[in-house]
Amino acid sequence: MSADTNPLKDLSNPPVDGSELIRFDKVTKRFGGNTVLDGLDFRVDSGKHVTLIGPSGSGKTTILRLLMTLTKPDEGTITVAGQQLFPAPEKQIREVRKNIGMVFQQFNLFPNMSVLRNITEAPVTVLGLPKDEAEQRARELLDLVGLADKADSYPSRLSGGQQQRVAIARALAMRPQVLLLDEVTSALDPELVAGVLDVLRDIARTTDITMLCVTHEMNFARDISDQVLMFDAGHVIESGPPEKIFGEPEHDRTREFLSAVL
């Protein structure tokens, strides 16, 4: 695909300047008596691809859910592009949320809508895009994820891998600055994983969308990441470029974890 026809080219908005985009200050999240995040400080610069790794239950997914405002922190502040996401009034939350897109483990496509409408629904009703423009953009995105012929299908007709690629197109259609990827291949049959990861690699390579990715696909993490964060029990215990984390981890827990999953 040549650069000037790439529908992703102008996706990220405003342009990336490498400044701080996401900031967690002393964020604590508990579920019942269980402290999932414990005074977490954490930041991501715009345009970076950050992968969160670590054992299950270490709080990685919670970070994405906090950013997407699907859950609220018990303590601390979260800032996105200089605007506070928590605590904040509902109107401001909606404003900040416009910059963030999310792809879920279970796809969560709307089963009552065609593939095309899944993608155009939010651009039309939230961004106020004219319907034909939204459809035009949706078809370009479907082309990008290799599903141009599925525009009129319903999600239940698609394989898991196809559904997940539609979900990626749906998130991108909102032109988010930040894309959150929550174990997007964990629910897929093994033979469908590669197709989804290829699409994401493509997006990582050709756009400057900031990506925050929770995954157990270590090769993928190594390929796309600028930075890898190793989580354990609600803390970042080690972080750095993928070569360092995968090549010469400092922390024993990181070594244990990597030898278990690689």
Add this chain to the structure above:
Amino acid sequence: MKWDWSAVGDFMPHFWDGLLVTLQALVLGSVISFALGLVWALLMRVPTRWVRWPVGVVTEFIRNTPLLVQLFFLFYVLPEWNITFSALTTGVVAIGLHYSTYTMQVYRAGIEGVPPGQWEAATALNLPLRRTWTAVILPQAIRRVVPALGNYVISMLKDTPLLMVITVLEMLGEARLYSQQHFQFTEPLTVIGVAFILISYPASLLMRALERRLVR
């Protein structure tokens, strides 16, 4: 007891009148119960307790008192407060109101059956709450509950003879009137009995077919 076909023939014009009234009551009662039940179900999800609590009490009260008592109340007590409707209107309102307290539970189950991931996807796409309801949640919830709502329509059909007690001449009312005038009970009552089964049995087959198609 002997069967008199001429009595059947004589009764038929009255039967058609009664059938028309029964179907009117059924259709209008269904429409009211579907719409009002949805309103109740949505009000029960409002965050303020001051909305949920009165709605809960009123609907619980209506659901747990007999439709027959409610019919008498609406027909004989409301006029004392100078609120007067025709018998059929009163009957339709009573049936619709009574059954709305059942359909609200059907809707509630349908709404709760929509996976949390649907709400989360709507939030992630920044859809406004109203749009989330109308475009995402309700279409999925209602699709699931159509068969259950259909079963209540069949129940309602079988409750329409109660309207006779407030002078509505639906099928049973017509049959009774004819019987008392001609002292022939067997033929008119048999005719309407057959009519009920001819409506409700195919309807229940239709519901089962719908269930197979819609609930997956």
